[in-house]
Amino acid sequence: MIDFPIVDKEIAGIAPDFRAISIFVDSSKATKGKFDPDILLGACDFVSSGGPEWGNAHMASWAEAYSRFGAKPNRTPCSAQALRKRVEKDGYVPSINPVVDLYNAVSLRFAIPVGGENFDAYSGKPRLSVADGTEDFDTVMNGEAIIENPARGEVIWRDDVGVTCRRWNWRQGTRTRLEIVGGRMWFILESLATMPEEALDEAGNMLAGGLRDLAPGCEIYKHKVVVG
Numbered sequence: 001m002i003d004f005p006i007v008d009k010e011i012a013g014i015a016p017d018f019r020a021i022s023i024f025v026d027s028s029k030a031t032k033g034k035f036d037p038d039i040l041l042g043a044c045d046f047v048s049s050g051g052p053e054w055g056n057a058h059m060a061s062w063a064e065a066y067s068r069f070g071a072k073p074n075r076t077p078c079s080a081q082a083l084r085k086r087v088e089k090d091g092y093v094p095s096i097n098p099v100v101d102l103y104n105a106v107s108l109r110f111a112i113p114v115g116g117e118n119f120d121a122y123s124g125k126p127r128l129s130v131a132d133g134t135e136d137f138d139t140v141m142n143g144e145a146i147i148e149n150p151a152r153g154e155v156i157w158r159d160d161v162g163v164t165c166r167r168w169n170w171r172q173g174t175r176t177r178l179e180i181v182g183g184r185m186w187f188i189l190e191s192l193a194t195m196p197e198e199a200l201d202e203a204g205n206m207l208a209g210g211l212r213d214l215a216p217g218c219e220i221y222k223h224k225v226v227v228g
Helices: 009-013 038-048 055-068 079-090 098-110 197-214
Strands: 019-026 114-118 127-130 137-141 144-148 155-158 163-166 184-191 219-226
Touching: 009 127, 019 197, 038 079, 038 098, 055 079, 079 098, 079 114, 098 114, 098 184, 098 197, 184 197, 197 219
Parallel strands: none
Antiparallel strands: 019 184, 019 219, 114 184, 127 155, 137 144, 155 163
16 A cells, blocks of 8 residues: 555645645666657647646636645646646647656646656655745756745645655656656655545546556556545
8 A cells, every 4th residue: 555645634624625646656677668648738738629628727827826825827827727828829849758758748638737746865754744935846947957945835745855846746856757667666646525436537547557557567556635
């Protein structure tokens, strides 16, 4: 049984309807698979044609949740909204690497924030928490590695070392960034009540299926996460 991530009780005051699917992958015994680029292209086309019927409502719910902890969602939107805006502007999102392309495709197809992490770079368990403002966040600015601190009261993902993602799922840190298929990987698909429960399940199944194609023989552990 994978007993993470941890969701601190303060999150209930910001998003009492928060629910997620956590997917842990051990690819140490996997063979090399492949990613079909048409999956990402098809997801972009789906957004261009309107996306899921509940997609706009789900993005509005995320904007409200961001506002509750002091973020400005028009300036720093959730990751799913940022991807959608890019597709609406350019018609596509560029390829990054197979594993990122896969979870971006799931995010676009289901209008849901999806994060992928290199679990071997973690210290302790992933935790969704409210920042006190002293935590370290490693990022890059103008090509240089820097350390930032989140705002006090900001919702963050973190481990025992520091912040792994700021403003809930807005910006991922560099230390735990997932760049290749290999080792232990962790994914989180985050939803609110305006996304149908069955759609969340479908998103989790799409990601798990894609991961099996990328790493045949990998071991996948999937479970639901709720507040409280």
